[in-house]
Amino acid sequence: MLEDAGLQALREAARLSPDNLPLRRHLAEQLLAKGYLADAEAEFRAALVLAPKDPDITAGLAEAFVRQSAHSAALSVLEPFLATPGYPPRMGVLAARALLGEGDTGRAGHRYHEAVSRDPSVADPELAARLTAPPPPPPAAPAHAAPAYATPADAPSGAEVEKSKQTFADVAGMEAVKESLRVKLLLPIQQPELFAAYGKRAGGGVLLYGPPGAGKTHLARAAAGELGAAFVNVGLADILDMYVGSSERNLRATFDLARRNRPCVLFFDEVDALAARRSDMRQAHTRQLVNQFLAELDGVDQSANEGVLVLAATNAPWYIDVAFRRPGRFDQLVFVPPPDAAARAAILRILCRDKPLAEMDFDAVAKVTDHYVGADLKGLVDRAVEVKLQQSISAGRPIPMTTGDLLAAAQGVRPTAVREWLATARNYVLHANESGAWDELMPWIKGKW
Incomplete structure (x- = not known):
């Protein structure tokens, strides 16, 4: 129950005029200013229904979350704006406070200093002091040696960096596929000077697709071993989380892990579960995960993903959002056929x-x-x-x-799913190939049917 008479009057006015956006926003801001955080959160949410993309209302809701120590929720509402260049500096400071609350001091400092450099008026001396304080000493190392590639604290559970012992010599057949991966992924790192002369950076994304069990994961491991690079095998359990916003942060932490261990092959298996068509999704938070994936593929700057080779595998490439096939993302599709x-x-x-x-x-x-x-x-x-x-x-x-x-x-052993996959692929090749995306499949499908 509000004890402030002025706030009670504002709330009654908002109740009588629920679609009055300026009034509802003013009520939310007053509640926030006077410390009624749960009430402020409710009013900011109601205002966002009327103006879903309003940056000031979003920032107000994020501040209510931060002040309630709901750092995960704050980052979730801020992320769509933070992924856009020129976002309001106030949001950068709020993100820094939320990240610091989650223990991510490095990224918190980056967000804070970037925001203050664009607008000094948003500076927060108390936050700045916490960001520049020396970190606590690390715990004593155990008697046994740590592995060469350790999983940092901010990496999602289960995501680990390893060294692959497999190379293309361990992959039987598929010579055309291996040669395609060499040209598209490996040579830019193995011969950087030559590719730099043409403005080609080391990094990028390749989508491996084909029937189940054809060896897509085996190829990804072999590509890492061929390069002598770190390898991160990302499963759905490493990313998806029941809490809103957590999946997006897990995805971001996975990319950060790969960037710290470059050259690195970052492999997403069953990527259609993380990159499905947004038009098919009913819930906003699942669409936000796709948006976060796209933002990570683009990187915060031109060189953010240099040296990070992003490989993804799917049995159903036709269900992946078309935005992933834009140049610079998974614009290179490689068909992995059943072995001849x-x-x-x-x-x-x-x-x-x-x-x-x-x-x-x-x-x-x-x-x-x-x-x-x-x-x-x-x-x-x-x-x-x-x-x-x-x-x-x-x-x-x-x-x-x-x-x-x-x-x-x-x-006594029958092929598992190739025939069913062939039937589905044939339908897309013959009846839903207006863009030419599945031209590579055409001769193979016709030769088998």
């Missing part, structure tokens, strides 16, 4: 190379495994190994695996 017979034979050789073998005819097995992808072939080999292990246990010695063992296992 020669590639299937090569995959089988790799899968069997550390097992006791008789003389093998992998080409014969490849001929009877049409439409099998790498995951299917691994299942086939695992089944043959299980049978051979039972025989070896009975015999008391390792019995070499034969071609017949693999052929027998193939009778």
Whole structure:
């Protein structure tokens, strides 16, 4: 219950005239000024319904959140404006306060000093003192050595930087795909002087698409290993969060992690769940996650993502928002097809190379495994190994695996989802390809149908 008579009169006036935006905004500002933070939050929310993109109302709501220590909510409402050049400096200071409240002193200092440099009147001496205070000493290091790539405190749970031991030599077949990745991603870092002469920066985004199990994740790891770069494998659980605003911050922290460990391959699996078409989304916070993803791909400046190679994989590229295919984002689409017979034979050789073998005819097995992808072939080999292990246990010695063992296992293993994927892809190629986005699929689909 408000004890201030003037505020009570303003609230009654707003109740009688709920669509009066100036009146509702004035009431919210007065409530905020006098410390009625929860009431101010409610009034700012009501005002935003009348003027959803008003920066002053948004800043007022963010301040109400900050003063209630709801730092996550404050950053969530500010982020759409902060992603736009020339945002109001007051918002930069509010973002700095929220970031500091979350323990992110580095980014808080960047936001604060950038805002004050554009408008000195928004300076907050108390906040500035907290930003320049020396950090507390770090805790004593444990007796065992830390890994070469540690996950920083602001990285989302589960996001880790690793060194891939795989290279393109460990990827059977797919020579055209590997060559495409070399030209589009690896050479700008391996030969920076040559590419710099043409104004080409090291970095960028490539979208790998194709049926499930075709080896998209394997290719991403191999690209990192080929380059000797750090590798960050991002799953949906590392980004998506039930609380509004948390998913966006997890995404931002993941990009910051990659930027600190450049050169780095940042890989998003099942990216269609993070980059779906905004027109298909019912909830505003899911659309905001797409906006945040687009902003991170663009970077805060021209060189923000230099040395960060962003790879993404999807089985359903047609569901991804078209804005992601704009130049500078995932403008390079690379089709990863199911392996052909020669590639299937090569995959089988790799899968069997550390097992006791008789003389093998992998080409014969490849001929009877049409439409099998790498995951299917691994299942086939695992089944043959299980049978051979039972025989070896009975015999008391390792019995070499034969071609017949693999052929027998193939009778009980069926390709998983390639046929269904082909049917869906065919519909898009033949009936929804006005932009030419799926021209690369056309000869492959026609050759299979």
